[in-house]
Amino acid sequence: MRDLIIIGSGPAGLTAAITAAEHGLDILVIDEYLKPGGRLLGQLYEEPGGNWWNGIEESRKLSERAGALGLDIRLGVSVHNIEQENGSWLVYTDRETFEAKSLLLATGAAEAPVAIPGWTLPGVMSVGAAQVMTNVHRVKPGQKGVIIGVNVLSSAIAMELHIAGIEVAAIALPKNNRVNGSAAIPTEVMNALLHVSHMAPSAFVKMGSKLMKNEFMKKMGITLYPKNGVRMWDIPVMLRKAVIRIEGTDQVEGVTLATVTADGKVISGTEEVIGCDFVCIAGGLYPLAELAALTGCPFYHIDELGGSVPLHSEDMRTPLDGLYVAGNITGIEGAKVAMSQGKTAALSIAKDLGKDIAEASLSEAIRQISSTRSDAHIQFHQDVEVGRRKLQEYWEQHAAGKRNILV
Structure with a gap:
């Protein structure tokens, strides 16, 4: 024994x-x-x-x-x-x-998943899987990807993918539904990220986070947040756009993004498709x-x-x-x-x-x-x-x- x-x-x-x-x-x-x-x-x-x-x-x-x-x-x-x-x-x-x-x-x-239509397509993986493929096995998960989920983990791994020469077209929110909860609501996500804003390589983000002292300023911040995101490591971090669907027939071919309100509701008519060959889901740990x-x-x-x-x-x-x-x-x-x-x-x-x-x-x-x-x-x-x-x-x-x- x-x-x-x-x-x-x-x-x-x-x-x-x-x-x-x-x-x-x-x-x-x-x-x-x-x-x-x-x-x-x-x-x-x-x-x-x-x-x-x-x-x-x-x-x-x-x-x-x-x-x-x-x-x-x-x-x-x-x-x-x-x-x-x-x-x-x-x-x-x-x-x-x-x-x-x-x-x-x-x-x-x-890793916790987030529920998105199309998430069973080949080429969809957890963000941790992409990290292991890249950093441990030295295998690129693809040439161009989109990360769904804006949090500490997704931001850190996006930087690692960037260092490895992999294009990350966007880090965006998941579609707002009963499963994804607060992870799909821009105001909630922004509030959760304020405590790690010191890690951001963007001077805009660091400066803006210092102004978020009360609820009024936070609401102003998310309202004025650029629709096309703020770039960090040359990757657009989108707090006002959500992936509402992963596109593809036999494998990932792209994602459909839509602009959302401060409380995560999709604004009709704002949908757009961007191409990619892999998608990382980042629901946290x-x-x-x-x-x-x-x-x-x-x-x-x-x-x-x-x-x-x-x-x-x-x-x-x-x-x-x-x-x-x-x-x-x-x-x-x-x-x-x-x-x-x-x-x-x-x-x-x-x-x-x-x-x-x-x-x-x-x-x-x-x-x-x-x-x-x-x-x-x-x-x-x-x-x-x-x-x-x-x-x-x-x-x-x-x-x-x-x-x-x-x-």
């Missing part, structure tokens, strides 16, 4: 594995992908000061550290069930069943927590964290003995936060398994998560701190209820 099984070899999982191994734990890491690194593998962006965050390079560094420690990492292995039995965790995979005293879920995030649901761990839906997340404490413990979480399964944030969470989770696990972990070391690791979050260049949700406070309140309520039962 192992001391610890980690499911997920992304930034959280690998960092946790390295930290746990350094404290003498016997570890197995499982991942269904063919390479370790998770979403790190596709990341490439410029940080303040001119340095570039290269996810492939960061993943390589983590993999080399793991290799030097002799970690057992099984790739291409899919988990289909988890059970707790007699105080240990059983992990059922398509290869064999593994057993450990402790289990860390670092399964990351998945949500915590990939299905395996946590198998364990019976309590969940809470917190919009500020991207969806439903398993209940956990600041030190990454869940209410179930021997079960821990780290990374985007706990809420959508960047790789650096995930790595800090992975380290914290490993220290908690080592401490619970009887290793000599100073309380000060664990407290410092928890503090490091918070400071890393505060310093993050990219925040996927503007109110992530609010979400974290909500989760902590839920944890405290759960702990208080448990104490009452014991009394």
Whole structure:
């Protein structure tokens, strides 16, 4: 029996594995992908000061550290069930069943779709798929594309496609319907993007965002927003146009755009078709927590964290003995936060398994998560701190209820 099984070899999982191994734990890491690194593998962006965050390079560094420690990492292995039995965790995979005293879920995030007529055509893909094809496999998803969905993720990946020499004809909103919700409403999208306006290479966007101090100015801003968009990396970002249909017979041939009102309603007669050979759908990310649901761990839906997340404490413990979480399964944030969470989770696990972990070391690791979050260049949700406070309140309520039962 192992001391610890980690499911997920992304930034959280690998960092946790390295930290746990350094404290003498016997570890197995499982991942269904063919390479370790998770979403790190596709990341490439410029940080303040001119340095570039290269996810492939960061993943390589983590993999080399793991290799030097002799970690057992099984790739291409899919988990289909988890059970707790007699105080240990059983992990059922398509290869064999593994057993450990402790289990860390670092399964990351998945992409949410947006519903657009024509989205089943060949050549339509998630924006993350285009990122992996371009940055990991060095394969162009096409020659000219359109991205549907204006958010932090789509903007970052559009820049990466541009660097790779791929033409992005437009980043536009999805059609307004009951599925797409606020992602199709210009005022809501603009408000969500204000907290990351510092990342924009456009002086117009940076200057304009500083004026959006109240609701009146925000309404003025979206009303005056250019119909043909504002160019960033020479890509028109359109907050007043939506893709109402993806065109094509046997594959993507183009999209139909229409001008929309500030509340997302299509203005009749404004439809136009632009040609392209691929379309990326960018509906944002949500915590990939299905395996946590198998364990019976309590969940809470917190919009500020991207969806439903398993209940956990600041030190990454869940209410179930021997079960821990780290990374985007706990809420959508960047790789650096995930790595800090992975380290914290490993220290908690080592401490619970009887290793000599100073309380000060664990407290410092928890503090490091918070400071890393505060310093993050990219925040996927503007109110992530609010979400974290909500989760902590839920944890405290759960702990208080448990104490009452014991009394």
